[in-house]
Amino acid sequence: MSGPGKNNNNKNNKEVSRSAGNKPALTAQRFEQELANAPADVQDKLRALLQQLALGAGGAAGAAAVGSGKEPKSMDEHKFWKTQPVVKHDEVVEVDGPIEDDVPLDQVRATPYPLPKEFEWSLVDVENDKEIKELYELLTLNYVEDDDAMFRFDYSAEFLKWALLPPGWKKAWHIGVRVASNKKLVAFISGIPQDVRVHTTVKRMVEINFLCVHKKLRSKRLAPVLIKEVTRRTHLEGIFQAVYTAGVVLPKPMATCRYFHRSLNPKKLVETGFSHLGRNMTMARLIKLNKLDDHTSTPGLRAMEEKDVAAVAALMNKYSAHFNVAPHFQEADVRHWLISRPGVVWGYVVEDPESKEITDFFSFYSLPSTVINNPKHSTLNAAYSFYYAVQTPDEALSKIEEGAEREKARAEGIKGRLTALMQDSLILARQNDFDVFNALNLMDNALFTEDLRFGPGDGYLHFYLYNWRCREISSEKVGLVML
Amino acid sequence: MLKDRFNSAVAYMSSRKDLKLPNPTKLALYADYKLATEGLCTQPRPSLLEFEKSAKWKAWKETGDTYSQELSSTTTTSEETDTAEFNISTKAMIAYIQKVEEGQWGWVFDPSTIADPSSTLAAVLPTGDSDLDELQAYLGVDKEEISAEELLARPYVPHENTQFDPSTMTAAGISTMAMPAEEEGEDALEAAKSGSVEALQKTLSANPELGMTMLHWACDRGSLKKVKLLVETYNVDVNALDDEGSTPLHYACLSGWPELATYLQSLPAVDQSIKDHSGMTAAEYLD
Secondary structure, three states: OOOOOOOOOOOOOHHHHHOOOOHHHHHHHHHHHHHOOOOHHHHHHHHHHHHHHHHHHHHHHHHHHHHHOOOOHHHHHHHHHHOOOOOOOOOOOOOOEOOOOOOOHHHOOOOOOOOOOOEEEEEOOOOOHHHHHHHHHHHHHHOOOOOOOOEEEOOOHHHHHHHHOOOOOOHHHEEEEEEOOOOOEEEEEEEEEEEEEEOOEEEEEEEEEEEEEOHHHHHHOHHHHHHHHHHHHHHOOOOOOEEEEEOOOOOOOOEEEEEEEEEOOHHHHHHOOOOOOOOOOOHHHHHHHOOOOOOOOOOOEEEOOHHHHHHHHHHHHHHHOOOOEEEOOOHHHHHHHHOOEOOOEEEEEEEOOOOOOEEEEEEEEEOOEEEOOOOOOOEEOEEEEEEEEOOOOHHHHHOOOOHHHHHHHHHHHHHHHHHHHHHHHHHHHHHOOOOEEEEEOOOOHHHOOOOOOOEEEEEEEEEEEEOOEOOOOOHHHEOOOOO | OHHHHHHHHHHHHHOOHHHOOOHHHHHHHHHHHHHHHHOOOOOOOOOOOOHHHHHHHHHHHHHHHHHHHHHHOOOOOHHHHHHHHOOHHHHHHHHHHHHHHHHOOOOOOOHHHOOOHHHOHHHOOOOOOHHHHHHHHHHOOOOOOOOHHHHHHOOOOOOOOHHHOHHHOOOOOOOOEOOOOOOOOOOHHHHHHHOOHHHHHHHHHHOOOOOOOHHHHHHHHOOHHHHHHHHHHOOOOOOOOOOOOOOHHHHHHHOOOHHHHHHHHOOOOOOOOOEOOOOOEHHHHOO
């Protein structure tokens, strides 16, 4: 992945010299440099556009290859998305709504789509230790976006169980593909049910995740069949909308967010190549700057327990109302997603020492990465910010008529409290041996990232809806976090 | 699929007696051929005087042993476990085909020579199910004739256009810290050589190096070799102070290089009692 803001004149910069022979990358980098001065929302839009242009270039290069008899992949994949009910790249949505009508149950294809003949469908039993291990191996080795990555996600079996077995989970949506002859698991796609509100509409949707094809079998075109099959299986359950996220630009993001990273173990991050020392930055100074207190500061902060579930659900749904896309959590969802599980997710609440009421909560989850080819470190422990809610000064806000002013007053009203809570979150993550704390610039994260010394990442996450037109949503209005 | 390709390669090679391949190549192909068609060598060793027979037997036997070992070894890295699930015959067929391909002796596999049209999805007639037809029309573009087993057994070759591959649709990659913005001309030497006048002025007035000596930097980055070179060969000031009153020992401790700290503390000239502007001695920074 090429980082923005690199100085092309710096001869000592390995990243740059590696891409020196590659003209488009160089242009992209210059573009990024120019971009650095633009406002944040403009930056994100232009970056999305830049990626789309790259897509166009790939198509053109591909067209030249047609004559050689081998049809290029990018053209094919483009063709596939054209057949799908998704918003087109050049389409601007003004009214939300479905792209295709719901399919009556008796018209849903009853049998699985045929696979190329060497393969067979095989549901993955996530509760079975042997099968979860197969899935874990498939994902760990193949669930990657680029080939020369320095890091590789290292999903734990416990993490996958947490991610795939939420309330209402369906075995029929843990879809695997095996090689018929040797039964090796080579592809997977999953869905989990979730009520999602988009602008003002609440819909039962399926969250699609972990679409993965063995990297040696990418030419077998299993992905479109997997997508069709999971769609068929959700139709069978009467669900016709899906939500998913990706690092790449597909037709067409409803929202685009950027990753931000807070160093907890700066030395290790530099040694693994996760972050870089600037010209005049010393390791000593970096360590000093990122030092955190040993103890949290918020009175009444404690681990979330079963008895807090109702209060947290109420808090979460009230807080989420501010965003334009957000999940609607039932108590069962809160219990599953937000109560701490060792090594997987950490959930905390603030109990007012006097009134004993639950006033705020926050959570983060663990997704470690394997560090590839590093003599000193093998694993990078990353915590990802998950759901949270802080008290908002509702009464005062309700008196403000003008929308923009109310937004401003809301931000000012919660900024201090949220920053203090996230500071505690960083301290707790450090205590739990995390090396870095990651957050997207969604929800109200932009209110604290600068003060708490988060730095911008080189990664973006695009949010997509399947079979739902949706007016574009700016990152700070996204209230949905996907694993 | 694999078998078709193997048979085609064998037929081609037997038609090309004119190639005059070197003996080791011939023997390697022979061994793969025998393993693919007859399995492991169970024949008794021929007399040593029958040179050709003996060499062939040896190649067959030894290649078979090597393959068996590779297939049964469970200590391979996880990347290679893919190959562990194939039998000797499959492995040998794949090896044979790879050798023929790599040799570039002109063999090209023509799938149309295979008489079974049902082996390609594209040949399936319209079904009346529009979703299925659409999918088949799409999948019909696939000209891939290499089987999944063979692909899994081969070394991984990255695709060129993975960026829009729906195979990675839900993958987000791993974001890392973006490169810090470079401030031009902060290096005084560099600014004097190629920077602007303003840049040079900036370096001269603002002292961007924070008063750090080379020894400070070497201690910050943790190189014992460089520190020893500076101290023992160039006799630099081991107690030099930067703008914040920190000694090289402060840097070694704060940056977490215990071996550097131990080395510096062993030098009589190093004053360990120096406090920086925060009132801390170096040892107090050592975790």
